[in-house]
Amino acid sequence: MLSVLTDNWELFRDGFWTTIKLFVVSGLLSLVLGTVLAGFRVSPVPALRAIGTGYVNILRNTPLTLVFAFLVFGAPKMGIELPSYFWSAIVALTVYTSAFVCEVVRSGINTVSPGQSEAARAVGMTFLQVLGIVVLPQAFRAIQPPLMSVMIALLKNTTIAAGFSVLEAGAIPAAIAERGENQMLTLVWITIGFLILIIPLVFLQRWAERRTAVAA
């Protein structure tokens, strides 16, 4: 049981390290892009609102695998080359996840009491100031639990990169298959690896949930 892990340790180590890199980089990027899109969706400019709505509706209804396939097989055919498969994966995960982040942030904006933004407007703040200084900081407190769900989904979605030539945790079974190891044990170890990564996130989420529950 243990030998599958110890004999192929460098494969597991590199695989999960790539998974973590994918998760952190695309997580941060999609937080930024998702928040900007949420700002678009509540802005006074109709064209920006339309862009935000269109983006979210299209990306939320597209399989992530299709986004990956388009970037990896399609984009080079129209002369758009990304530096590596790793970066294709980052772009695909970011583009997809930011649609979900946008929806969470937008629902968070709706939870902030209207009096807050009314008061901010009364002291003469502009739209960007109301959003950036008053509303978003309060919104982010309320949305920590659902945001964490989106991030957990992102962590699990990184496995899809395995189908597109990125050597992350999901690609370990295919890499190990050639060595004649027991595939079931390999998968069990990968599962354990993901549990180790996800359980802290779940506890963080529960903690955030409790904290906001007391505040409300």
Next chain:
Amino acid sequence: MSAVLYDVPGPRARARNMILNVVVVVVLLAAVAWIVYRLNDTGQFQSRRWAQFQYKSIQEQLLTGLLNTLKAAGLAAVLAFLFAAVFAAARISDHKWVRVPATFVVELFRAIPVLILMFFFYYGNLQFHLGLGPFWAVVFGLTLYNGSVLAEIFRAGISAVPKGQREAAYATGLRKNQVVRLILLPQAIRAMLPAIVSQLVVLLKDTALGFIITYNELLYVAKQMGGRLEFGFPYIPTYMVVAVVYIGLCSLLSILARYLEGRTRRSRKIAPGTDVPPAAPLSDGFSREGNAFPDLGGKDSN
């Protein structure tokens, strides 16, 4: 609600918004024009790259892919409902020895990436020669994951039904089985229907993972079509077609979910006097207008 974030625009703000609007539209058009230019420049609109959609055998291939996608999604949805019903029931059981293992199973399958779940069946089949093709790997993988999520949705729905309903039901002498089946479930399913349909969108989208484990579904067919040299590797045309199909199907389900959500919210405002029970508030944590007196339906102003 978002209109609270800015004042009703005066003449200057209107002019500014108008200018911004024009700028954004120009930038957007420029971006679209650039993409179209790139597509045209690399010959993606050439008829030879679209020619294969005219062949009957290739149309049939696409249709087979679509049918395989729908078949896997349909079967997985049915199995996931069964799984969810069993495990939701187990999770609200009074017996600890039923509740604890069920909780463990549901939490475990929710934490494992769907692709890894599919790998278990895919490689398991290769290793133990079970005679299960990639189709079953897709179906079982989707069943376990979505079944666990649905079980949680069911459970949340049942616990969101107002406590009085349960107490009243017990008071009239119903057994637990009857309370859950006759009183709680009908109300819970109504409140949870939008969430259930949204989960079906996830399930449908995840069938595309079959691509990775060589299940002959829509995306897999698209890869084969895109890889044909004699048509100049028409990846972009095929992905355009496939994207329209996926987005169309999922959007239909999403629209259904939104419609159902609107209906549940509306039904809270039934005119006073009709004794239809108010729908349970969705436990999404965001509904701030949590009605303290849900029985006074019809008093909501928005």
